Amino acid sequence: MSVRRIDVGPRMSQIVIHGNTVYLAGQTGEGATVAEQTRDILATIDALLAKAGTDKSKILQAIIWLSDMATFDEMNKEWEAWIPEGHTPARATGEAKLAAPKYLVEIIITAAL
Amino acid sequence: MSVRRIDVGPRMSQIVIHGNTVYLAGQTGEGATVAEQTRDILATIDALLAKAGTDKSKILQAIIWLSDMATFDEMNKEWEAWIPEGHTPARATGEAKLAAPKYLVEIIITAAL
Amino acid sequence: MSVRRIDVGPRMSQIVIHGNTVYLAGQTGEGATVAEQTRDILATIDALLAKAGTDKSKILQAIIWLSDMATFDEMNKEWEAWIPEGHTPARATGEAKLAAPKYLVEIIITAAL
Numbered sequence: 001m002s003v004r005r006i007d008v009g010p011r012m013s014q015i016v017i018h019g020n021t022v023y024l025a026g027q028t029g030e031g032a033t034v035a036e037q038t039r040d041i042l043a044t045i046d047a048l049l050a051k052a053g054t055d056k057s058k059i060l061q062a063i064i065w066l067s068d069m070a071t072f073d074e075m076n077k078e079w080e081a082w083i084p085e086g087h088t089p090a091r092a093t094g095e096a097k098l099a100a101p102k103y104l105v106e107i108i109i110t111a112a113l
Numbered sequence: 114m115s116v117r118r119i120d121v122g123p124r125m126s127q128i129v130i131h132g133n134t135v136y137l138a139g140q141t142g143e144g145a146t147v148a149e150q151t152r153d154i155l156a157t158i159d160a161l162l163a164k165a166g167t168d169k170s171k172i173l174q175a176i177i178w179l180s181d182m183a184t185f186d187e188m189n190k191e192w193e194a195w196i197p198e199g200h201t202p203a204r205a206t207g208e209a210k211l212a213a214p215k216y217l218v219e220i221i222i223t224a225a226l
Numbered sequence: 227m228s229v230r231r232i233d234v235g236p237r238m239s240q241i242v243i244h245g246n247t248v249y250l251a252g253q254t255g256e257g258a259t260v261a262e263q264t265r266d267i268l269a270t271i272d273a274l275l276a277k278a279g280t281d282k283s284k285i286l287q288a289i290i291w292l293s294d295m296a297t298f299d300e301m302n303k304e305w306e307a308w309i310p311e312g313h314t315p316a317r318a319t320g321e322a323k324l325a326a327p328k329y330l331v332e333i334i335i336t337a338a339l
Contacts, residue, residue, distance in 0.1 A: 001246045001338065003284060003286065003338050005312070005313070005314070008312060008314055009314060010306055010309075010311065010314065011302060011305065011306055011309070011314060011317065012288075012314045012315060012316060012317035013314045013315060013316060014316070015316070016286050016287065016315055016316045018246070018247070018286050018338050019246065020114045020131070020132065021131070021134075021247075021286075023286050023287045023315070023316040023336070024316055025316040025317055025318060026316075026317065026318025026319070026320075058116060060116065060129050060131050060134075060136050061129065061136045061223075062125075063221070063318075065209075065318075065320045069210050069211070069212065072212055076124060079124065080123055080124055083123075083124070085123065086118070086121060087118070088118070088121055088122060088123065088124060088125045088126045089125060089126060089129055089136070090125060090126060090127070090128070090129045090136035090137055090138040090139075090221075091124065091125035091138055091139065092138060092139025092176075092178075092219060092221045093139070093211075093212055094139075094178045094209035094210070094211060094219065095209050095210035095211070096209055096291075096320035096321050096322055097295050097320070097321035098295070098319075098320060098321070099295065099298055099319055106318060106320065108289070108316075108318045110136070110287075112114065112116050112131050133227045133244070133245065134244070134247075171229060173229065173242050173244050173247075173249050174242065174249045174336075175238075176289075176334070178322075182323050182324070182325065185325055189237060192237065193236055193237055196236075196237070198236065199231070199234060200231070201231070201234055201235060201236065201237060201238045201239045202238060202239060202242055202249070203238060203239060203240070203241070203242045203249040203250055203251040203252075203334075204237065204238035204251055204252065205251060205252025205289075205291075205332060205334045206252070206324075206325055207252075207291045207322035207323070207324060207332065208322050208323035208324070209322055223249070225227065225229050225244050
């Protein structure tokens, strides 16, 4: 099976497609709050999935890292408004400090083509 | 390749099957100790894999989060009693606070059909 | 699709191959610094990928855990010297304490055959 990479940087690619599986780099976003960052991340994920030729109804797995688990409900509110009913992925959420203190949420997506 | 979802909720699905690969949501369990929670989680994983049409001899990858790495040995004892000899998955364990303070262990499974 | 396991231990296998996808166990390394441990881990990953019949130009996803995010730049310098230009994987990095305090970095690799 071929491997196709899109938005390729020196450290990572934003999109890697292997057969019918799409791996996205962990996405962080801008904004002062977890809600704002989550919305920014989910918009980026929409754009990356579109570039890959798929969409949010085809997400297989989401791993979510929060810098503070106290923001779990705030993140979930944005997530549930975004993810299509009946097409929710396998998901796991853990607390982890991220690449810079300003980042409050990171979401790692695996999707189907 | 088709995507099949089982135990679908508004936030996540417990099981997502893509081709021959099965993704389970991160599983937490009940119990006062890491040993009890791990046994509860592993029983849930057995049940979810059965629903998906597979079993613990087909696990590909396990990511384990412990809220306190001091419980690593306690978790491992239950894990090694459960996982079939000769069929152990690729595995990684890191420390992360989980969705609620009562949760001491979370296990994220990818398996083959 | 068949599942093939290599370097099989009682707790985990170092390599699990499912169809055209290779899962490696989370790798830690020896050394006094993050740079040394990262180089040791990347050499181990090269060896494991070779055993699996693939190489670092075929990595799909890398999840990196650092015990202290202050070492992000130190890890990245080794990573970027190692990963082949044009073949970078989807990647995510979070902070997590690892199995023993001496471990400063852990890298979890999924690759294509």
